[in-house]
Structure formats: structure tokens, C-alpha cells
Amino acid sequence: MSEAGDPADNPLRRHGDTGKQSSSAIRASALRARGKYVSKSDMVTDVLRELITDRRLSPGTPLRQRHLAQQFDVSYTPVREALRRLESEGLVVSDVHRGATVARTESTELEENYRILAALDALAGSLASAKMTDDDLAEIEALHRQVAACRTDHDQFAEVNRRFHFRIYECARSPMLLLLMRLLWRSFPHGPEAGRSQQESVRKHAQIVQALRRPNAEDVAAIFGDHVLSCIKYLR
Helix, strand or coil, rough: CCCCCCCEEEEECCCCCEEEEECCHHHHHHEEECCCCHHHHHHHHHHHHHEEEEEECCCCCEEEEEHHHHHHHHHHHHHHHHHHHHHHHHCEEEECCCEEEEECHHHHHHHCCCCCCHHHHHHHHHHHHHHCCCHHHHHHHHHHHHHCCCCCCHHHHHHHHHHHHHHHHHHHCCCCHHHHHHHHHHHHCCCCCCCCCCCHHHHHHHHHHHHCCCHHHHHHHHHHHHHHCHHHHHHH
């Protein structure tokens, strides 16, 4: 098999309708349509990150620079920069002999990530409870009801669950904290709550909503931190 692999099995190739349009071109068109300039390295980074976090590039998949440069129709430089960025995010690992591959996350690493997420989740909850408006709380409560209503649909649950948490994070009004949360969530292949029953998640979310209704910084922090730390047992 060639280094590029079978085009029919290539998720990058499938980004185009005919395979003639590269992923970067598609990404560039979409962003330019919104009036936002994006560099070639940004485009490669964004598409690869999406493919990795959506599990369309599985752990251990080789990321050959020559192959990626051909797929994105760019030189090696933006590809190298993209791989460096993704390595700093923990999504890619590089080896002198094997080159870059999609990262595999071990259970010990995941446990550390849970502990980091728990600390930041507690901080986010405390900040959000102090800054959120009545409209913010109403949106969070509505998302909680949506989570509770989709218990039997795992894909829908994962998406609405993510929206529920990030709507709270947004209320912290901290761009840096929101960026860190996005980065941390990407480190969990199936989301931080994978393994926990949806019924238990809904019960935990009800505690979060209740805490936000009668905000006390210490209580909110404790409930948010426990919500994350209680997921660790499912690693074992």
C-alpha cells in the first residue's frame, strides 16, 4: 500500500464531493464566507483536530507529512506547524523514527485530565454562578431538560450534554478558561461522562442546576468538582 493509502478510506479525501477539492480549500471557503482570514497552518490544524476529536482518525493513525501536504494542497511547512500545535494539545505524538501519529490516551493520563478538569470545572462553576443572568440560567435549565429528554439517544445525549456544560462555562465570562475547557474536553475520546449512565448524569445535572439557582461559591465549586471526579471510577 502506498503512503497515502486508499483514497476511498481517507476521511480527508471525503471532505470533497469528488476528491478534487482539498480539505483546506473547503475550510478556507467557509471561513472566507464569514469574512475571517485563516492561514494555511490554521486550516490544516482545524481540519485535523476535527477529524481526530470526532474519531474519524483513530488513535495510532500515522500522520505522514508528505501525504497530508498532498491532501491539503500545501507545502510541508503548514503541515509541520499544524502537527506541532496538535502535539501541544495532546492530540498527536511524534517519534524520531515513526513520525507523527494520532495520540493514544492511557487510563492514567485520562485520570490526570479528569483531576485537572475537576479543578477548572469548580472554578468555572463559581465564576458562572456569580456572573450569570436570569436569562443565562433559563437557557441552562432548558438544556438540562433537553438532556433529560434524550436518555435513550446516546449521540443526541452527548451533544446536548456538551452544550449544557459549555453554556455554563460561557457564563464565567473568561475566554481563557473557555479555551482550556475546550482543550480538556478534546482529551476525552467519548466525552468526560463516557461510562456513566445517562440517568446518573441527569441526576448530577439536576444538582448543578439547583446549586446555580441558589448560588454559594463554595457549594457550587464542590458540586461541580464532584461531578467530574465521580467519572474517574468508570476508568477502572
